[in-house]
Amino acid sequence: MTQKIQNRYTEGSLLAKAFSDFLTTKFLTLTTAPFIITMLVSFIFLYYLSGEFFDMLNIAAQIAENPDVAQTQNEMAQFAKEYPIFSAIAGSFLFKAIAGTLFYVIGGGFAVLISVILAVIIIGFFTPYIVAEVQKRHYPTIERKATVPITDYIVFMLKKFALFLLFFFVSLPFYFIPLINIVAVNAPFYFLFHSLLTRDVAGEIFDKDEMKTIFKRAKWRIAATTFILYLLSLIPGVGIFGQVFFVITLAHQFFIEAEHIRKQ
Template identity: 30%
Template sequence: MTEVFSLALKDFFTKKFLKFSLVPLILSFFLFVILAYFAFNFLFEYFDALFANAEEGSFLAWLYSFAIFQFILALLGIMSASFLVVFASVFFAILVVSFLTPFICKEINAKYYQHELKDEVSFFKALFKMLVIFVKFLLLFGCACLLYLVPFVNLFVFYLVFYYLFHKLLILDVASSMLNDNEFKAFYAKSSPLEFKLSTLVFYLISSVPLAGLFLQVFFVIFLTHLFYQKVLGLKANLSPIKEH
């Protein structure tokens, strides 16, 4: 894992990959700003309308008269909106990077591994796998919604559900770009190795930091590409790689 991290970091800070990183960062940043503006405006207007229309002397009006309740309500609203805005932007960045992933994988392969790829995974097979992931995600999301009204547990549960989607999409993105059809089937015939789960968990935590997850999506793909070559295909990196032209 140390070697993989070192190689990925070295590759990420090359001119070509830094340019790649600007694409999801710039596009997702604009989405981030737009979502933040509308999400926070919607929440504040919703709460204002909700309590403004409460009848005088009602439980809602009485509850809203306490400053501590107004503070807790505002805090929960900001936390929920921030969570949705940050991760909506991150998943949009994953979508943008997915168009760059085949080029990233080919570049890493040509530079370090020279692995010949035959019988590539078809677009429709990868698409079907993605649809299965989204169906499972929606089922988990539905279960999480049942716990929405439970304080603190709600955010924790949603955090886990979105990690499932984050992990699955990242792994599928790289696996479908660098494995052949048989290797792809063999990989998905069993659970992802622990190294992959730990890696995507760390990436997910990093992505919780606004903008960090947008800029580092290319690094995540580079890291997972090296990890696939070394841990799944059992190849060793040529540490005297072919120089970039």
């Protein structure tokens, strides 16, 4: 029986079917709202961080030229005055150029990851409509139960974010090990991406008991799909613009799984 289930679909067939739906006018139009919201929030966040970072370098440069300026500056300036070598290095043009480049390269990478998670959260508000549209087009005979209480969803979200933070801080020491750092950086974000996206879509199709059964029986098939979607999301722009496509893909997968489990 398991072999038959595995042959019901492949990741390639899911992606092809989802992409065909995604290219329709209705779904392309729906894509614009989460895309604009995510881009706006991400831009504000990165702009604020970059401003704080370069303000710190400017303060160091001012103190390197005139140590007395620290009298009217904040704690960072006082620290720089106590350690003039730090001020001289941080205030130099070469250091600013290197630090600025690293900030935008590393910060840009994290901005992509954070924007992906932010986009997943935002698309959650549009998921019911997307799933309903996929059902109407392809699976009109499959019932959407969606009876999981909102309180359970909130508790789920809090647990996953707590685990994400724990996972993130445990991974930090591995950031400095070549090759391993690629896994260390992405693993916590994939965990959160997978958890939020699958829970949002599955919660629109299954009841609580069915959801547990599906995540137990089909966990590796679901993980394979979300891993492919996560890799696609790392392409700049796709992680934000492609969220509707991601939801459509998982909706197809879960409707197929629902059809199977309810026939047993």
